[in-house]
Amino acid sequence: MEHYYSSHPSTDHDVEEIDEYFGNHNFHFSTDSGVFSKGKMDKGTRLLLESLPPLTNERALDLGCGWGAIGIILSKLYPMADIHLSDINPRAVSLAKKNAKANQVSVTLHKSDMFENIELSFDMIVTNPPIRAGKETTYAMIKEGHGHLNDGGTFFSVVRTKQGAKSYGEELERVFGNAEIVNRGGGYKVFKAIKDESR
Numbered sequence: 699m700e701h702y703y704s705s706h707p708s709t710d711h712d713v714e715e716i717d718e719y720f721g722n723h724n725f726h727f728s729t730d731s732g733v734f735s736k737g738k739m740d741k742g743t744r745l746l747l748e749s750l751p752p753l754t755n756e757r758a759l760d761l762g763c764g765w766g767a768i769g770i771i772l773s774k775l776y777p778m779a780d781i782h783l784s785d786i787n788p789r790a791v792s793l794a795k796k797n798a799k800a801n802q803v804s805v806t807l808h809k810s811d812m813f814e815n816i817e818l819s820f821d822m823i824v825t826n827p828p829i830r831a832g833k834e835t836t837y838a839m840i841k842e843g844h845g846h847l848n849d850g851g852t853f854f855s856v857v858r859t860k861q862g863a864k865s866y867g868e869e870l871e872r873v874f875g876n877a878e879i880v881n882r883g884g885g886y887k888v889f890k891a892i893k894d895e896s897r
């Protein structure tokens with residue numbers, strides 16, 4: 699079976715157009731088979747978005763962007779912010795690019811396995827991590843994310859309580875030296891960790 703985190707999706711296309719409402723804006727997105735959460739915005743993704751602080755001109759990364767919900771919505775809400783989106787899955791990256799255009803936001807897309815093709819550092823990294831890809835991947839995102847944050851930068855993530863949220867929180871704590879649950883609901887927990895300049 700092919701997974702949504704494939705770096706070479708070969709499933710037939712099956713595009714589904716959806717409308718989502720967030721923060722007083724209507725969004726139109728194309729979703730497709732072979733990309734996470736076809737046909738709707740994931741509940742964890744919505745909870746994560748609801749938990750984020752407002753941005754001004756910070757640089758933020760939607761790590762593992764899928765069809766682009768997080769990065770595109772952030773860019774619409776905070777047009778002065780420098781928003782980047784990345785994914786290992788080329789089908790996700792091209793959908794996110796198309797969706798950014800459809801929603802008239804200006805963002806930067808990266809087709810990248812983790813930070814392989816991203817040399818920048820960020821004030822905020824936001825991720826709904828690919829739990830099905832396994833701890834090796836989700837923990838590497840924490841470690842590499844920590845390395846690509848500016849001092850005082852924040853790492854926000856959402857994990858389903860039953861899909862290892864406890865151990866995920868412990869790994870955040872181990873890498874960042876701090877981790878806090880800032881929101882919960884519908885079986886999900888949203889974590890925030892802050893990069894401390896001494897680590």
Ligand SMILES: C[S@@+](CC[C@H](N)C(=O)[O-])C[C@H]1O[C@@H](n2cnc3c(N)ncnc32)[C@H](O)[C@@H]1O
Pocket residue numbers: 702703704734735740743761762763764765766767768784785786787790810811812825826827828829831835
């Ligand atoms: C749970 S999905 C979240 C997608 C989107 N952010 C959302 O909330 O709908 C996780 C995403 O991480 C991507 N991913 C998996 N492994 C990755 C890696 N090594 N580097 C970058 N992205 C990866 C997957 O392709 C997938 O799109």
